[in-house]
Amino acid sequence: MVARRMGNVPESGTVKISNVVSKLKLEGVNDIISFSMGEPDFPTPENITNACVDSLRNHFTYYTPSAGIPELRQAVAETLNKRNSIPCKDKDVLITPTKQAIFMTMLAMVEEGDEVIVPDPSWGTFDACARLAGAKVKYAKVSPDNDYRLTPESLAEAVTPKTKLMVINTPSNPCGAVMTRKDIEGAAKIAKEANSYVMADEIYEQLVFDGEHVSISSLPGMFERTITLGGFSKTYAMTGWRLGWAIAPAPIFKELNKLQMQSITCAVSFVQNAGVEALRGPQKAVADMKKEFKARRDLIYDLTMEIPQMHCPRPHGAFYLFPSYDIDMPSEDLAAYLLEKAHVALTPGSAFGPSGEGHLRISYAASRKDIIEGMERIKKALATL
Ligand SMILES: Cc1ncc(COP(=O)(O)O)c(C=O)c1O
Structure with a gap:
């Protein structure tokens, strides 16, 4: 019936939770606090x-070049050049939604017989897209003992002669881990020795609260073997706009652009103009949001530490916490329990790879009031188990 490759794609572990949310809403429950988005x-x-509205009014509503409008490609290249020392030029930048960039990178880079190293736990899309492309996924474990950072040691353990691509995501979803310069240098060394490419998902790079963000592509000899992904969703609160980028050396860029031409053609025209304004306009809103996220990180971390059954290292970036729990229950069941009993929506850890079981992902993209109330509800509900 359907293609065999679909059997390789796991179902989303978040579906169960969203089904329960829909059911509760239908029943008229409207006090749900969401830590799941x-x-x-x-x-x-x-x-x-x-900028978007002006663009629409000026009838900028037609196809653009497949790689994106020149002003935006230039703005992205300039920004990443200056901010992250990535030695890229306009011609290396493909404008596309970040998730689309992940999908296209996997399709372009790997196939049957190849292995892709994916951190475990990590965001499920990496795993799913690698499998869709026909590759085998090898997990590189990340541990709370190292603040969930992807260490060179862990990467080295997962390398085999079949390794074709390594996925690096810093700051990370779901752990909020930030790789150190030493980690990144170690990863670069391993990639070179293994003759592997790297897909560096840096979508949370503007949300680093402690330490620094280091782009692996900025290290000597790494630009040629790295596809750097980023976007507007998390930095500028633009998730629904579907805008991001892939930066790749010429031979890979050419293939990504072919996939773009044959799939979405180009990113949305008027949204690209908004992207230029985002990068070139005032950055105060970004600084304000970061400040608020940092305050929430401190607040939610302290509140989590007050829950005796939950444990996790302090996250250093993004807007997630990934606590483990001392309760004998699968994470999907515990998330469903907390939703039904406490009306708090969380994502079960099992959605983030084999080591995710026994954890919950808490997104603190919620107001401080909701954080205080939601964590109190979780504490009470867990106390009755
Ligand atoms: C690590 C990571 N990369 C990429 C994305 C996708 O970004 P976008 O929605 O802008 O395509 C997400 C979204 O949650 C993410 O967590």
């Missing part, structure tokens, strides 16, 4: 919205 709860900054 991976998106900022702030409005998109006004100047960005205005």
Whole structure:
């Protein structure tokens, strides 16, 4: 009936939770606190919205070049050049939604017989797209003992002669881990020795609260073997706009652009103009959101530590916490229990790879009031188990 490859794609572990949310809403329950969404709860900054509206009014509503409008490619290249020392030029930048970039990178880079190293736990899309492309997934374990950072040691353990691509995601979803410069240097060394490519998902790079963000592509000899992904969703509260980028050396860029031409053609025209404003306009909103996320990180971490059954290292970036729990229950069941009993929506850890079981992902893209109330409800509900 359907293609065999579909059997390789796991179902989303979040579906169960969203089904229960829908059921509760139908029953008229409207006091649900959501810690499940991976998106900022702030409005998109006004100047960005205005740039989009102006663009629409000026009838910028047609196909653009497949790789994106020149102004945006230039703005992305300049920004990453200056901010992260990535030695990229306009011609290396493909404008596309970040998730689309992950899908296209896997399709372009790997096939049957290849292995892709994926951190475990990590965001499920990496795993799913690698499998869809026909590759085998090898997990590189990350541990709370190292603040869930992907260490060179863990990467080295997962390398085999079949390794074709390594996925690096810093700051990380779901752990909020930030790789150190030493980690990144170690990863680069391993990639070179294994003659592997790297897909560096840096979508949370503007949300580093402690330490620094290091782009692996900025290290000597790494630009040629790295596809760097980023986007507007998390930094500028633009998840629904579907805008991001892939930066790749010429031979890989060419293949990604072919996939773009044959799939979505180009990113949405007027949204690309908003992207130029986001990168070139005032950055105060970004600083304000980061400050608020940091305050929430501190608040929710302290509140989590007050729950005797939960344990986790302090996350250093993104907007997630990934606590383990001392309760003998699968994470999907515990998330369903907390939703039904406490009306708090969380994502079960099992959605993030084999080591995710026994954990819950808490997104603190929620107001401080909701964080205080939600964590109190979780504490009470767990106490009755
Ligand atoms: C690590 C990571 N990369 C990429 C994305 C996708 O970004 P977008 O929705 O902008 O395509 C997400 C979204 O949650 C993410 O967590």
